[in-house]
Amino acid sequence: MEFERGAARALDSALHQGASYADIRYERVREERVEVRNGEVATLSDERSAGYGIRAFCDGAWGFAASDDAGDAGLDGTAARAVAIARASASIAKHRFAEAPSECYVDWFATPVESDPGNVPVGQRVAYLLDVEKHLHAEPTIRVGRAWIDLWHTEKEFYSTTGSKIEQTIVQSGSGIRALAVSDDDAQDRSFPGDIGFYQAGGWEIVEQARLRENASRIGEEAHRLLSAPQAPAGEMDIILGSSQMSLQIHESCGHAAELDRIMGWEANFSGTSFLDPSLVGKLKYGSELVTILIDNTLPRGLATVGYDDEGAKSVKSDVIRDGMLVGFEMSRDTARTIGRPTNACVRAQNWQYVPMIRMCNLVLLPGDRPFEALFEGVRDGLYMESNRSWSIDDHRLNFQFGCQIGFEIKDGKRGRMVKNPTYAGVTPQFWNSCDAIADAASWVAWGTPNCGKGEPMQTGRTAQCASPARFRNVKVGVGYGG
Amino acid sequence: MEAERREQIAKALVERSKADETEVIIATDDRALTRFTHNAIHQNLASANAEARIRVIVSGRTGVASANAGDERALGEGLERALELAGFAPADPLLPELPRPARYAPPAHAFIEATNQASPERQTQIADAIFAAATDGIWAAGYVATTRNGITISNSQSVMASFDSTDAACNAKLTATDSSGYAERFSHDVDEIDGRAIGTIAGDKARRSAHPRAVDPGDWTVILEPAAFGELLAYLTGHFSAQAYDEGSSFFSHNRGLQFAGENVTVVDDFSHPLHRGMPFDYEGTPTKRVALVERGAATGIVTDTTWAAKLGWDNTGHALPAPNAWGPHPRNVVVEAGSKSVEQLIAQTKRGLLISRFWYIRTVDQRKTIVTGMTRDGTFLIEDGELRGGVRNMRFNQSIIEALAGCEFSDTQARTGGYSYSIVVPAAKIERFCFTSLTDF
Numbered sequence: 001m002e003f004e005r006g007a008a009r010a011l012d013s014a015l016h017q018g019a020s021y022a023d024i025r026y027e028r029v030r031e032e033r034v035e036v037r038n039g040e041v042a043t044l045s046d047e048r049s050a051g052y053g054i055r056a057f058c059d060g061a062w063g064f065a066a067s068d069d070a071g072d073a074g075l076d077g078t079a080a081r082a083v084a085i086a087r088a089s090a091s092i093a094k095h096r097f098a099e100a101p102s103e104c105y106v107d108w109f110a111t112p113v114e115s116d117p118g119n120v121p122v123g124q125r126v127a128y129l130l131d132v133e134k135h136l137h138a139e140p141t142i143r144v145g146r147a148w149i150d151l152w153h154t155e156k157e158f159y160s161t162t163g164s165k166i167e168q169t170i171v172q173s174g175s176g177i178r179a180l181a182v183s184d185d186d187a188q189d190r191s192f193p194g195d196i197g198f199y200q201a202g203g204w205e206i207v208e209q210a211r212l213r214e215n216a217s218r219i220g221e222e223a224h225r226l227l228s229a230p231q232a233p234a235g236e237m238d239i240i241l242g243s244s245q246m247s248l249q250i251h252e253s254c255g256h257a258a259e260l261d262r263i264m265g266w267e268a269n270f271s272g273t274s275f276l277d278p279s280l281v282g283k284l285k286y287g288s289e290l291v292t293i294l295i296d297n298t299l300p301r302g303l304a305t306v307g308y309d310d311e312g313a314k315s316v317k318s319d320v321i322r323d324g325m326l327v328g329f330e331m332s333r334d335t336a337r338t339i340g341r342p343t344n345a346c347v348r349a350q351n352w353q354y355v356p357m358i359r360m361c362n363l364v365l366l367p368g369d370r371p372f373e374a375l376f377e378g379v380r381d382g383l384y385m386e387s388n389r390s391w392s393i394d395d396h397r398l399n400f401q402f403g404c405q406i407g408f409e410i411k412d413g414k415r416g417r418m419v420k421n422p423t424y425a426g427v428t429p430q431f432w433n434s435c436d437a438i439a440d441a442a443s444w445v446a447w448g449t450p451n452c453g454k455g456e457p458m459q460t461g462r463t464a465q466c467a468s469p470a471r472f473r474n475v476k477v478g479v480g481y482g483g
Numbered sequence: 484m485e486a487e488r489r490e491q492i493a494k495a496l497v498e499r500s501k502a503d504e505t506e507v508i509i510a511t512d513d514r515a516l517t518r519f520t521h522n523a524i525h526q527n528l529a530s531a532n533a534e535a536r537i538r539v540i541v542s543g544r545t546g547v548a549s550a551n552a553g554d555e556r557a558l559g560e561g562l563e564r565a566l567e568l569a570g571f572a573p574a575d576p577l578l579p580e581l582p583r584p585a586r587y588a589p590p591a592h593a594f595i596e597a598t599n600q601a602s603p604e605r606q607t608q609i610a611d612a613i614f615a616a617a618t619d620g621i622w623a624a625g626y627v628a629t630t631r632n633g634i635t636i637s638n639s640q641s642v643m644a645s646f647d648s649t650d651a652a653c654n655a656k657l658t659a660t661d662s663s664g665y666a667e668r669f670s671h672d673v674d675e676i677d678g679r680a681i682g683t684i685a686g687d688k689a690r691r692s693a694h695p696r697a698v699d700p701g702d703w704t705v706i707l708e709p710a711a712f713g714e715l716l717a718y719l720t721g722h723f724s725a726q727a728y729d730e731g732s733s734f735f736s737h738n739r740g741l742q743f744a745g746e747n748v749t750v751v752d753d754f755s756h757p758l759h760r761g762m763p764f765d766y767e768g769t770p771t772k773r774v775a776l777v778e779r780g781a782a783t784g785i786v787t788d789t790t791w792a793a794k795l796g797w798d799n800t801g802h803a804l805p806a807p808n809a810w811g812p813h814p815r816n817v818v819v820e821a822g823s824k825s826v827e828q829l830i831a832q833t834k835r836g837l838l839i840s841r842f843w844y845i846r847t848v849d850q851r852k853t854i855v856t857g858m859t860r861d862g863t864f865l866i867e868d869g870e871l872r873g874g875v876r877n878m879r880f881n882q883s884i885i886e887a888l889a890g891c892e893f894s895d896t897q898a899r900t901g902g903y904s905y906s907i908v909v910p911a912a913k914i915e916r917f918c919f920t921s922l923t924d925f
Binding site for chain 2: 037041042047048049051053062063064066067068069078088093094121122143144146182184265268270272355357390391395396398421423479481
């Protein structure tokens with residue numbers, strides 16, 4: 001382990017300064033990106049960064065300090081800074097949020113990779129995207145085509161004063177396309193896969209699975225057709241959401257709502273709180289009996305899958321909603337302790353520079369029992385929507401309004417004509433209780449979200465929401481366009 | 484890392500590069516942040532980072548790499564990787580040259596030693612002063628932050644631009660049984676962050692908005708305090724980008740010169756405004772010009788960078804973002820000119836309306852129509868017959884920003900407001916018709 005000597009020095013230094021516990025997380029991060037815009041390579045970059053963050057526990061409070069200076073003076077100074085910050089926190093503490101952890105793990109983890117992205121020459125990546133992007137321009141109205149690939153590689157080492165030594169190699173990849181069609185009075189976006197591309201843990205095989213080339217012409221044509229498509233209806237009707245929109249729906253109205261730090265008010269001034277409360281466990285009927293949502297941080301391909309989280313806790317599988325009932329939360333050690341549970345290892349930091357905090361990680365909506373097309377049966381007058389365009393939810397995670405890039409009318413059980421600007425709105429538990437069908441595993445996708453914002457300073461988290469399409473009854477649609 | 488050291492590193496890398504053109508950005512970020520909730524600190528942190536960003540151009544082919552600026556070996560590898568990447572890019576025969584040297588006029592207010600020297604104890608003192616206002620079952624959540632940023636931009640055309648700044652920020656949400664209130668303050672000078680005043684304002688709002696009543700959604704006259712108006716306006720700033728203008732996603736793509744608002748509406752991009760952080764050049768080292776984005780109600784200005792100035796044949800206004808940048812130039816120092824009445828006068832002249840402290844989770848619903856949706860939050864008050872009549876429950880809005888600006892009036896005092904992706908100087912705004920579409924239970 002590359003950083004073992006430096007880690008030992010920093011941890012010794014923190015203990016010497018008066019910490020009763022300390023851990024250090026060293027990371028070497030590499031982010032490669034290629035992006036083509038209108039036939040030109042707009043981005044061809046290889047960004048690398050290395051550094052470490054130290055958490056020190058002192059007098060019942062935490063301090064965190066991070067630095068890119070891995071020399072002896074830098075390590076000692078950063079450790080001292082973390083302890084001083086913990087002491088400053090403790091000096092005005094009226095109550096304690098924390099206890100020092102006692103766990104010890106000596107282990108390693110590596111993301112399973114079928115095809116090493118390093119074996120795919122940069123020239124091949126560029127040529128692929130130039131070809132893909134060209135096919136987005138299916139119509140003259142396409143003013144902007146974009147195609148991109150992201151390849152991320154993180155080497156992570158974690159050490160603690162309880163003896164933990166954990167080495168991890170995390171590989172994550174993603175790609176996508178977007179077409180913007182413009183007329184004199186309108187602009188319509190279409191993207192694929194989903195609204196932000198296809199991101200999972202893994203190597204080049206994830207890029208290949210996105211099938212950008214096979215779908216580029218269709219996406220360009222759909223953006224063009226949306227310009228002249230009729231406005232989506234307004235009113236109250238049954239809706240079917242495609243799996244990528246289900247990913248967004250789970251992320252905003254379940255994932256964030258069930259973060260225990262948010263529930264405890266730790267994010268109150270910015271990201272907000274939650275309508276949930278630990279006393280509602282086993283009592284709140286969050287959704288219909290079809291709705292079961294797990295946290296599975298061991299999920300193969302899950303974008304948030306790791307062996308251990310960023311406070312050195314081992315990844316596990318646990319429940320948030322079981323058969324419609326609220327049963328659990330995303331937790332850290334400190335927050336889990338307040339409700340008498342063990343952590344379920346949902347702590348992540350954006351990188352070495354950031355303090356670890358609770359993230360939603362991999363959320364899994366279990367698939368239903370029928371093919372996707374069967375969801376349309378029994379809908380007399382409804383709306384099918386996919387690929388998110390707009391998302392907003394209140395700071396208690398109740399009142400939401402989401403918009404999609406594309407919609408299709410449903411008439412007498414059949415998919416009808418394309419409509420533009422579809423939106424829908426609801427209140428979280430009422431909405432999930434109106435779910436009366438979920439498509440089966442054949443259309444279940446482990447969608448990754450590479451850009452979830454939370455915390456101060458704002459951290460970008462990589463989460464996953466895995467879902468099949470689903471049907472909801474009597475939903476308000478058309479808000480924002482007169483509905 | 485001091486400016487002199489940053490310039491040494493940048494100069495050495497530019498000189499070492501074998502590319503036709505080379506640009507090096509050295510950016511340093513030292514920050515300390517204290518977060519609190521329930522009147523106690525739950526996150527307290529500091530971080531330091533120095534990053535080098537290297538852009539090379541070889542025969543019209545561009546590559547970008549970044550590395551730790553304090554690591555000489557990593558810097559050398561970064562330069563080699565940028566050169567290697569450029570070899571894989573197609574040539575762009577129209578790629579403009581990097582900017583040439585210019586004179587910069589950094590404002591005197593940008594760097595304050597007290598902020599630079601702020602200790603963890605200083606931040607906890609500010610937090611503690613906020614806690615003192617959180618009494619009678621009210622609890623405080625928020626943050627206190629101090630940052631010191633340094634940036635140096637050097638290129639093979641002999642540009643060498645350096646700028647250092649400090650900043651301090653604090654916000655607090657005070658929560659009572661069924662209500663909450665919000666206050667914030669941003670300044671270059673940590674001595675101007677008055678925790679007691681912030682706590683008092685937020686606590687007063689929480690108390691005065693207790694037992695909020697339901698009102699009907701629909702069109703309302705609203706008075707948006709700067710935090711609310713700034714967040715709304717942030718969703719219009721991208722429309723002033725030359726790239727958005729050219730590609731047709733901007734409202735102004737087909738409406739340049741349109742008189743869409745009253746003559747009282749003037750919006751400029753001005754780095755030298757005393758409330759802004761004052762970086763006098765963009766991320767290519769071009770001096771940032773003052774641009775009138777909206778002048779007396781008419782859409783007048785679009786901002787550019789080297790690439791988009793060349794593509795459109797316009798002046799380079801100096802609004803580039805760091806390479807690699809696939810999203811074009813962007814206004815970074817937006818200022819809305821103030822009006823002539825105090826907020827109290829605006830309230831006194833309102834027959835029936837709402838006073839809004841803050842918005843939450845604004846997102847674009849329709850880009851071309853500038854329709855956005857979002858929620859009220861942390862202190863929404865009913866105004867009747869020119870007086871505040873207590874709190875109302877929060878509501879969701881769906882509103883065109885352009886249409887909101889068409890009928891508005893501004894207060895006489897500006898404040899800087901911002902989130903993690905924007906910083907805007909705005910007065911409070913009274914908007915005659917603002918469309919709310921649903922009501923919450925809180």
